[in-house]
Amino acid sequence: MEKLKLKFLANLGFVYYLSLIIGTLVLLALAGLAMFGSDQIRLSGMRTILYMVAFAGALIASLVKTLIVxxxxxxxxxxxxxxxxxxxxxxxxxxxxxxxxxxxxxxxxxxxxxxxxxxxxxxxxxxxxxxxxxxxxxxxxxxxxxxxxxxxxxxxxxxxxxxxSYFKLYRAKLIWSEVYHNYTEKSRRQNFLITSFLFRYVPAINNALFKYSRENEFEADRMAxxxxxxxxxxxxxxxxxxxxxxxxxxxxxxxxxxxxxxxxxxxxxxxxxxxxxxxxxxxxxxxxxxxxxxxxxxxxxxxxxxxxxxxxxxxxxxxxxxxxxxxxxxxxxxxxxxxxxxxxxxxxxxxxxxxxNHAEWQQNVNKLNILKKEAKNSTVNLTDPDKFEHYIHLTEAIEGHQSAFELAHSNLKSDPDNIDSRFHYGRLLLESGDEQGTDILKSVISDEPKYTLLCNNLLMSHAFTKGLKEEAFQYYQHARDFARSFSEVNEERSYIRDTDRFISHDLPNEAVARVIRALKATGVLKAYLVLRVFEYAPEIPEYLLAVQLKKDASKSDYLAVRKAILDEISPCWHIFIVSLGKKTLKVEYNFQQIADSRIM
Known part of the structure; x- marks a missing residue:
C-alpha cells in the first residue's frame, strides 16, 4: 500500500497536467458543439468560439512550456x-x-x-x-x-x-523543483492553476521523502x-x-x-x-x-x-x-x-x-608596511578613527592577535581618551579570555553609542560561552533595545516578506531535540526552524519558527509555543512565529529548500 502511495505521488504531477490539458480540450469541444448545434450561428457566437480557442491554446501552450525544462x-x-x-x-x-x-x-x-x-x-x-x-x-x-x-x-x-519507489519520488522532486524554479523565474504572467499546484505538490513530495528516507538508507546499507x-x-x-x-x-x-x-x-x-x-x-x-x-x-x-x-x-x-x-x-x-x-x-x-587572493594579500601587506612607516615617522594620525580601524585590522589579519593587542595598548597609553583604541583593546582582551575586557567594553558602551551593538554582542557571546545565560540575556536586551530605536530596524522585522533571506539554524542536535519535545507538548503538528538574515542590525539575529497547530488553536497555544522554544534554546534570542496554512504556502516551500529546517 505504501509503495502504491509513493508511485501515485511521483506521477501526480503528470496526471494533473494531463488532466488540465484534456479538461481544456473537452470544454472547448463541448462549447463548440453547443454553438454549432444551434439553428443559427451569429457573428458574436463565432467571436466567442475564436476567443475560447485562443484562450485554450494559450493555456495548453503555457502548461506544455512549463514542462519543457x-x-x-x-x-x-x-x-x-x-x-x-x-x-x-x-x-x-x-x-x-x-x-x-x-x-x-x-x-x-x-x-x-x-x-x-x-x-x-x-x-x-x-x-x-x-x-x-x-x-x-x-x-x-x-x-x-x-x-x-x-x-x-x-x-x-x-x-x-x-x-x-523512493528514488522515483526523489527524481520527481528534482524534476518538479526545476519546473517550479524555471516557471517562477521566467514567466511574467503566472497561471494560478500551475503555481497553486506546485506550491502544494513539491512540499508534499518533500514530506514523503522525509518519511521514508531513513528506511531507504538502511535498505541501501544492507544491500551494500x-x-x-x-x-x-x-x-x-x-x-x-x-x-x-x-x-x-x-x-x-x-x-x-x-x-x-x-x-x-x-x-x-x-x-x-x-x-x-x-x-x-x-x-x-x-x-x-x-x-x-x-x-x-x-x-x-x-x-x-x-x-x-x-x-x-x-x-x-x-x-x-x-x-x-x-x-x-x-x-x-x-x-x-x-x-x-x-x-x-x-x-x-x-x-x-x-x-x-594572492594580489589582495600582497596589497594589504604593502598597505600595512606603509602605515607602519608613517606611524614610525609620526606622519599618520592614529586618532583618525578610519585610519586606526584600517591599521589595527590589517595588523591583526597579517601579524596576528598579539601584534594587534600591542598596537591597541600602545595607542591607548599615548592617548587614553581614544575611544577606538579602547574598544579594540577591550575586544582583544576579552577574546584572549581576560575578564578585564568586560569592564572596558562596558565603559565604551556608556561613552560611544556607535559601539553599542558590537560591544553587547561580544559581551553576550562571552557570557554565553561561560554558561552565564541570564547575563548574556541582559546584553542581548540592551543591544535589541538600542537597535529598535531605529525605524529601519523595526520596519524590517515587523513582518515576513517573500524576499526575506533565511539560512540554516545553528543549534546542535541536542538543543533541537529538546525543542521538539517542548513543541509536541504544545500540540504542534509540523514545524520548521531557520535563522532570518537582516540588512539592519545583523548582529541581532532572529530565529523564525513556522508551525502548524491543531485547527482549533488559540492565541494562548501560540504563546505556549513561544515560551517552550525560548526556554529550550536559550534566553538570548527573539523568536518570530509564523502559522503555516494556505496563505503561507510559498514561505513553507522556501523553508524546505534550506538544509535541516524541518524539525517536526
Whole structure:
C-alpha cells in the first residue's frame, strides 16, 4: 500500500497536467458543439468560439512550456576505462552484482562523497539519464573494499533489486523543483492553476521523502554490506566522518594559506592530499570521535540516520580504531594519472580566485608596511578613527592577535581618551579570555553609542560561552533595545516578506531535540526552524519558527509555543512565529529548500 502511495505521488504531477490539458480540450469541444448545434450561428457566437480557442491554446501552450525544462548537464572530470581501469572495473563489478542499470557518465568530483542521480533530459520529456558522482578524496581515503561498499550503497538506490519507489519520488522532486524554479523565474504572467499546484505538490513530495528516507538508507546499507561486508561499510563510514573533519579543519585551510605567499595554485594538490590521507589518524583523535558518535542525537526529520543507528542496522559494533589503508588503496600511488588529472582540473578551477587572493594579500601587506612607516615617522594620525580601524585590522589579519593587542595598548597609553583604541583593546582582551575586557567594553558602551551593538554582542557571546545565560540575556536586551530605536530596524522585522533571506539554524542536535519535545507538548503538528538574515542590525539575529497547530488553536497555544522554544534554546534570542496554512504556502516551500529546517 505504501509503495502504491509513493508511485501515485511521483506521477501526480503528470496526471494533473494531463488532466488540465484534456479538461481544456473537452470544454472547448463541448462549447463548440453547443454553438454549432444551434439553428443559427451569429457573428458574436463565432467571436466567442475564436476567443475560447485562443484562450485554450494559450493555456495548453503555457502548461506544455512549463514542462519543457533543460536539465543541467553535470560538469566535471569523466571517468573512463582508459584513465582509471581498476576503478572502472570495480564500478562495473558493483553494477553487475546489484543489477544496476547502465549509466550515462561517471563524474569524478572534488567532494568527499558519492551519489547517483537520474532524470529526463528536458524535465518530463527526453531520455532518462543516470549519472554517478564519485569524490576524488573518497577514492584516495578508502581501501578498495571500503570504496566498493560506499559505491554499492549509492548504486543500490537505483538497483532493480531495491525498492526504488523512493528514488522515483526523489527524481520527481528534482524534476518538479526545476519546473517550479524555471516557471517562477521566467514567466511574467503566472497561471494560478500551475503555481497553486506546485506550491502544494513539491512540499508534499518533500514530506514523503522525509518519511521514508531513513528506511531507504538502511535498505541501501544492507544491500551494500551483502556484496562486501558489514565491517567494510562500517569502517568506511567512520573513516569518512574522521577525514571530513580533517580536510575541512586542517588540509584545505593550510592549502588556502599558500595563496598568501605563492602567486599560483599548486599543481599537485591531490598528490599532497593522497600522502596526507595515507597517514594514520591518531588514536586520541579517533577516541574523541567515537565518544561523539556514541552520543549523537537522532532527529526525526534528518534525511540520514546517525552512524550508530546505521551500524546497529548492519549488526556490527563501533570500531575501537581504524587500520591504515595505504597498502589497500585502489590508486596505489600519489602520481596516478587520475590524481594528476584531477589536480590539474582543480588548479584550473581555482586559478583566478587564487590569484585574486594572492594580489589582495600582497596589497594589504604593502598597505600595512606603509602605515607602519608613517606611524614610525609620526606622519599618520592614529586618532583618525578610519585610519586606526584600517591599521589595527590589517595588523591583526597579517601579524596576528598579539601584534594587534600591542598596537591597541600602545595607542591607548599615548592617548587614553581614544575611544577606538579602547574598544579594540577591550575586544582583544576579552577574546584572549581576560575578564578585564568586560569592564572596558562596558565603559565604551556608556561613552560611544556607535559601539553599542558590537560591544553587547561580544559581551553576550562571552557570557554565553561561560554558561552565564541570564547575563548574556541582559546584553542581548540592551543591544535589541538600542537597535529598535531605529525605524529601519523595526520596519524590517515587523513582518515576513517573500524576499526575506533565511539560512540554516545553528543549534546542535541536542538543543533541537529538546525543542521538539517542548513543541509536541504544545500540540504542534509540523514545524520548521531557520535563522532570518537582516540588512539592519545583523548582529541581532532572529530565529523564525513556522508551525502548524491543531485547527482549533488559540492565541494562548501560540504563546505556549513561544515560551517552550525560548526556554529550550536559550534566553538570548527573539523568536518570530509564523502559522503555516494556505496563505503561507510559498514561505513553507522556501523553508524546505534550506538544509535541516524541518524539525517536526
Amino acid at each position: 533543460k536539465m543541467p548537464e553535470p560538469q566535471g572530470f569523466e571517468l573512463t576505462e582508459a584513465n582509471a581501469p581498476k576503478l572502472w572495473r570495480l564500478i562495473e563489478e558493483i553494477r553487475n552484482k546489484i543489477d544496476f542499470p547502465p549509466m550515462e557518465r561517471i563524474i569524478i568530483t572534488h567532494e568527499l562523497g558519492a551519489s547517483v542521480v537520474e532524470y529526463y533530459s528536458y524535465g518530463v520529456f527526453g531520455k532518462l539519464k543516470r549519472y554517478m558522482f564519485v569524490g576524488m578524496p573518497l577514492i584516495m581515503a578508502l581501501s578498495e573494499e571500503e570504496l566498493m561498499a560506499v559505491l554499492a550503497h549509492e548504486c543500490s538506490h537505483l538497483s532493480k533489486a531495491h525498492s526504488n 554490506a551483502s556484496i562486501t561486508s558489514p565491517e567494510a561499510l562500517s569502517s568506511a563510514l567512520f573513516r569518512l566522518i574522521l577525514l571530513n573533519h580533517y580536510l575541512s579543519s586542517d588540509f584545505w585551510p593550510k592549502i588556502n594559506l599558500l595563496s598568501r605567499t605563492e602567486a599560483n595554485a599548486p599543481m599537485d594538490v591531490y598528490s599532497r592530499m593522497y600522502r596526507a590521507l595515507q597517514q594514520s589518524v591518531g588514536l586520541e583523535v579517533q577516541a574523541k570521535f567515537i565518544e561523539f558518535l556514541s552520543k549523537e542525537v537522532s532527529l526525526p526529520y534528518a534525511t540520514h540516520p546517525t552512524y550508530l543507528q546505521r551500524i546497529e542496522n548492519l549488526g556490527v559494533v563501533m570500531p575501537v580504531s581504524l587500520e591504515n589503508t595505504s597498502d589497500r588503496n585502489i590508486l596505489k600511488a600519489d602520481d596516478h594519472p587520475l590524481i594528476q588529472s584531477m589536480s590539474a582540473q582543480w588548479k584550473q578551477l581555482v586559478s583566478e580566485k587564487w590569484k585574486e
